[in-house]
Amino acid sequence: MTVTDTPPRARIGRFMAANPLVPLILLLIALLGLLEAMNPGIINRLWLANAIKIAIPLAMLAACQTLTMLTGGIDLSAGTAATIAAYVTATLSPLIGVPAAVAVAVACAALIGLVNGFGVAICRVHPLIMTLGTGLIATGCLLVYQRFVISTGTHIPDFLVWLGTGRTVGLPNGLVLFIPFAVLLIWGQRRTGFGRLLYALGSNENAARLSGVRGWQVYLSLYSLSGIIAGITGLLYLGLVKTPSLSLALPLDLPSVAAAVVGGTSIFGGRGGYAGTIVGALILTVLTTMLTLLHMPEGARRILFGLIILAVTALYIRLTDRT
Amino acid sequence: MTRFLANNGWTLGLAGLLAMLLVATKMIQPEFGVSGLDSLGRASLPFALATLGMAVVVIAGGIDLSFASMMAVCSVTAALLMEGASDGTSALVVLAVLALGAAMGAINGTLIVVTRVPDIVVTLAMLFVWQGTALLILNAPGGAAAPWLRSLIVGGVALPGVSPALTEWLPKSLVFLLACLCAIWLPIRRSKLGLMFYAIGSDASAAFRSGVPVGRTKIAAYAVTGLFAALGGLSVTMSTGIGEPIPGPYLLAAVAAVVLGGVVLGGGRGGLLGPILAVFVLRLVRMDLTLMSVDPNVTTIVEGSIMVVVVMLGGVLATRGRRT
Numbered sequence: 001m002t003v004t005d006t007p008p009r010a011r012i013g014r015f016m017a018a019n020p021l022v023p024l025i026l027l028l029i030a031l032l033g034l035l036e037a038m039n040p041g042i043i044n045r046l047w048l049a050n051a052i053k054i055a056i057p058l059a060m061l062a063a064c065q066t067l068t069m070l071t072g073g074i075d076l077s078a079g080t081a082a083t084i085a086a087y088v089t090a091t092l093s094p095l096i097g098v099p100a101a102v103a104v105a106v107a108c109a110a111l112i113g114l115v116n117g118f119g120v121a122i123c124r125v126h127p128l129i130m131t132l133g134t135g136l137i138a139t140g141c142l143l144v145y146q147r148f149v150i151s152t153g154t155h156i157p158d159f160l161v162w163l164g165t166g167r168t169v170g171l172p173n174g175l176v177l178f179i180p181f182a183v184l185l186i187w188g189q190r191r192t193g194f195g196r197l198l199y200a201l202g203s204n205e206n207a208a209r210l211s212g213v214r215g216w217q218v219y220l221s222l223y224s225l226s227g228i229i230a231g232i233t234g235l236l237y238l239g240l241v242k243t244p245s246l247s248l249a250l251p252l253d254l255p256s257v258a259a260a261v262v263g264g265t266s267i268f269g270g271r272g273g274y275a276g277t278i279v280g281a282l283i284l285t286v287l288t289t290m291l292t293l294l295h296m297p298e299g300a301r302r303i304l305f306g307l308i309i310l311a312v313t314a315l316y317i318r319l320t321d322r323t
Numbered sequence: 324m325t326r327f328l329a330n331n332g333w334t335l336g337l338a339g340l341l342a343m344l345l346v347a348t349k350m351i352q353p354e355f356g357v358s359g360l361d362s363l364g365r366a367s368l369p370f371a372l373a374t375l376g377m378a379v380v381v382i383a384g385g386i387d388l389s390f391a392s393m394m395a396v397c398s399v400t401a402a403l404l405m406e407g408a409s410d411g412t413s414a415l416v417v418l419a420v421l422a423l424g425a426a427m428g429a430i431n432g433t434l435i436v437v438t439r440v441p442d443i444v445v446t447l448a449m450l451f452v453w454q455g456t457a458l459l460i461l462n463a464p465g466g467a468a469a470p471w472l473r474s475l476i477v478g479g480v481a482l483p484g485v486s487p488a489l490t491e492w493l494p495k496s497l498v499f500l501l502a503c504l505c506a507i508w509l510p511i512r513r514s515k516l517g518l519m520f521y522a523i524g525s526d527a528s529a530a531f532r533s534g535v536p537v538g539r540t541k542i543a544a545y546a547v548t549g550l551f552a553a554l555g556g557l558s559v560t561m562s563t564g565i566g567e568p569i570p571g572p573y574l575l576a577a578v579a580a581v582v583l584g585g586v587v588l589g590g591g592r593g594g595l596l597g598p599i600l601a602v603f604v605l606r607l608v609r610m611d612l613t614l615m616s617v618d619p620n621v622t623t624i625v626e627g628s629i630m631v632v633v634v635m636l637g638g639v640l641a642t643r644g645r646r647t
Contacts, residue, residue, distance in 0.1 A: 074443075123635035126588045128386075128443075132575055133631035140623030147620075257447060267441050299458030306451030313448070314438035 059281035072269030073127030077135035079253030082234030090244035113227015121219035164239025202269025333585035364494035376551025383544035384524035384590030391570035392453035397556025402466025402566025413469035428549020432542035525591025
């Protein structure tokens with residue numbers, strides 16, 4: 001076997017398939033170069049720190065999508081869970097103190113995840129439907145809850161503001177939370193039994209079941225974990241935006257799916273990983289900045305955003321398709 | 324007979340549920356009658372058309388997340404072109420909008436077939452594209468609807484030569500819906516194309532080996548969905564009188580009604596009658612709760628819970644059925 005008789009495109013394809021991160025990082029660098037060419041001098045330390053600060057909540061919410069997509073699922077209630085956690089923290093802090101409020105908030109998000117897990121694991125409902133449904137119910141609950149606390153006023157805990165907007169030596173403080181989180185996930189998805197079970201169930205559920213995997217236990221813990229991650233993201237986002245609202249993290253919902261997809265996680269399960277998702281979230285953040293700089297009408301910006309996601313995914317699938 | 328019952332058990336159950344809800348409505352609100360039916364029909368029309376469109380594409384094994392945005396594009400195009408137009412021109416506009424819808428659906432389908440990216444990702448990206456298009460066409464709600472279109476769905480049916488007492492209880496909007504269904508879905512269902520939709524939905528590679536042109540059939544299915552999106556967008560413009568560039572809550576409701584109506588996500592099984600009944604069940608529940616003067620936010624919770632509990636029950640029953 002010689003290297004020379006394979007056509008170059010196939011060779012590139014094979015290399016890309018073996019190292020899916022490489023094309024993504026190349027794309028990110030190309031986009032940064034384009035941005036610099038469009039607006040010379042924009043890329044400096046301040047801008048980079050700002051871009052990372054904005055990308056962190058998106059990347060964390062996309063973790064929910066990555067993990068559930070590995071098993072062939074999706075979590076469309078993540079944005080709602082994040083919003084609820086943020087709103088509950090902000091409104092309960094003046095009433096019962098910060099630690100208790102945070103605990104209640106994360107518990108609410110975990111409850112949403114647990115209900116998702118129950119539906120997907122025990123009742124075998126399609127995750128898309130189940131998470132859409134719980135998202136709808138949770139939004140209704142939030143609207144009802146809001147009427148009881150409308151007079152209490154809001155308080156945003158100081159450490160969340162520090163985490164969300166503060167900077168230490170030029171780097172956003174959010175990284176204090178995000179780096180251990182990302183390391184834990186990337187380590188967990190490949191090196192722990194739970195992580196491998198996700199890939200196993202996503203590749204072939206029947207084979208996994210016949211090898212003795214209790215699928216329902218995995219799904220139940222997976223969706224609860226996804227809910228908890230969404231809740232923590234909501235807390236971080238609250239510190240970043242600093243005004244609680246009833247639709248705080250909802251605009252992040254679909255972009256979080258896009259970040260995971262652009263990052264190379266297969267929506268049918270079994271392929272991908274969190275490292276790609278992080279790069280995907282950065283790519284989306286840079287894209288948004290670029291489109292804002294272009295001074296286009298809002299409509300044209302959305303069209304470009306959609307087309308770019310489609311083009312990136314199509315190109316990626318072309319390059320890494322092994323068949 | 325028992326086979327008929329087994330095959331249509333889900334649809335019959337939904338019909339029973341709908342009948343029970345109608346009786347319950349009559350008990351809650353003794354005056355519920357002709358005008359109540361009329362407003363129910365008109366409020367359900369965009370939802371019903373959205374559900375029909377979604378059901379077609381789900382049967383063919385796909386899903387269209389860009390549906391509500393396509394409706395918005397059709398709605399604003401119709402409203403913009405119809406403003407101040409004569410009756411003849413507005414009829415042409417209706418035809419043009421229908422063609423536009425089918426073309427948008429065909430674009431979605433072609434992109435899926437050509438790029439080989441999963442349906443859900445392509446239509447997610449197209450959701451942004453169509454949303455942007457709608458905003459470019461019309462930046463804020465505006466435009467107008469031709470009066471004859473409006474009269475098409477408001478009020479009861481009046482047939483010449485038949486005493487109005489016999490027909491006026493039947494809302495025109497319901498007749499409009501059934502006409503759309505009969506004109507579009509029945510010919511397809513009876514033809515080879517309909518069979519091919521079911522074939523690629525249940526097993527694409529088996530269908531391919533039996534000689535079904537999978538790619539072209541998929542594009543056709545998306546085009547039919549786009550046609551329903553155009554009808555849905557038109558019905559929004561018809562009932563509100565303006566074009567609305569921000570998509571309504573139709574995507575979620577359509578997916579919910581499709582599943583509640585017994586169409587299996589993943590394709591190949593289910594019909595269009597079940598989803599229509601499901602739309603009316605969901606709308607009627609909402610109306611009953613409003614009549615009982617329940618907080619509208621609680622109504623959202625109840626609606627979501629019904630949807631989730633029903634699909635959960637369906638899932639449990641399906642697992643049981645497979646075991647025995």
